[in-house]
Amino acid sequence: MATTPKISARNVDVFYGAKKAIDQVSIDIDEGIVTAFIGPSGCGKSTFLRTLNRMNDTIASCRVEGSIKLDGEDIYDGRMDVVQLRARVGMVFQKPNPFPKSIFENVAYGARIHGLAAGKSEMDEIVEKALRRAGLWDEVKDRLTDAGTALSGGQQQRLCIARAIAVSPEVILMDEPCSALDPIATARIEELIDELKERYAIVIVTHSMQQAARVSQRTAFFHLGVMVEYGDTDAIFTNPREERTKDYITGRYG
Numbered sequence: 001m002a003t004t005p006k007i008s009a010r011n012v013d014v015f016y017g018a019k020k021a022i023d024q025v026s027i028d029i030d031e032g033i034v035t036a037f038i039g040p041s042g043c044g045k046s047t048f049l050r051t052l053n054r055m056n057d058t059i060a061s062c063r064v065e066g067s068i069k070l071d072g073e074d075i076y077d078g079r080m081d082v083v084q085l086r087a088r089v090g091m092v093f094q095k096p097n098p099f100p101k102s103i104f105e106n107v108a109y110g111a112r113i114h115g116l117a118a119g120k121s122e123m124d125e126i127v128e129k130a131l132r133r134a135g136l137w138d139e140v141k142d143r144l145t146d147a148g149t150a151l152s153g154g155q156q157q158r159l160c161i162a163r164a165i166a167v168s169p170e171v172i173l174m175d176e177p178c179s180a181l182d183p184i185a186t187a188r189i190e191e192l193i194d195e196l197k198e199r200y201a202i203v204i205v206t207h208s209m210q211q212a213a214r215v216s217q218r219t220a221f222f223h224l225g226v227m228v229e230y231g232d233t234d235a236i237f238t239n240p241r242e243e244r245t246k247d248y249i250t251g252r253y254g
């Protein structure tokens, strides 16, 4: 039985000025699973990821063509509220980027902007729930007023995940979320991604083939702005259809 995809992109082109960085990408992204984007540096993984919540709007030279729908709704439609969109489609970056605020305020920030809490006790609840889901609560519950930047790198990344979760997103985009972390912190984030996928559609960009194989159920392989192959992660890694995919996963380039 076909389920309706959470995100449906069709014939997406992305330009930086006259340069085409993404060429005719079409992909459906489902809820309840992790989708990995892999491919050599500069192939357009981050560029395409950013189109999914219009983060590229912030880059003046960047232009997107084609169609991207979230629950059937065109996110590039002029009537789309971009602030609302980015609450529904949250983003976690390569380098943990907590705001220069307390741990509590980092998580409360979005909820406050979106008016999600009626009072202090509701806000406390939202913050605790998000920190628990991000697997950080026990480590920070006695120091919520400390600066977010005073946490370790791995904790900061979980704080950023808690910040994204606090506004009840539907999709979480992660651009190499572990590349600045040590193996132990990486393992914690991977466990977390595995738990979070029950509730959200998750898209992760990674340079680690092992990570893609461990955390994702579907993988898209990008090369020179084109999505070469997309399918079940197991199939992509054990039996790729395309020669270019095979070359990449066997380490022939990238």
Ligand SMILES: Nc1ncnc2c1ncn2[C@@H]1O[C@H](COP(=O)(O)OP(=O)(O)OP(=O)(O)O)[C@@H](O)[C@H]1O
Binding pocket: 016, 021, 039, 040, 041, 042, 043, 044, 045, 046, 047, 048, 059, 061
């Ligand atoms: N802000 C920008 N302005 C102009 N060109 C850009 C910009 N961002 C990316 N590009 C170009 O678009 C192409 C794709 O870049 P992108 O960052 O999406 O690749 P990537 O697959 O994420 O690479 P990496 O694995 O190194 O992060 C590259 O040629 C890059 O130089």
Ligand SMILES: [Mg+2]
Binding pocket: 045, 046, 047, 175, 205
């Ligand atoms: Mg990138």
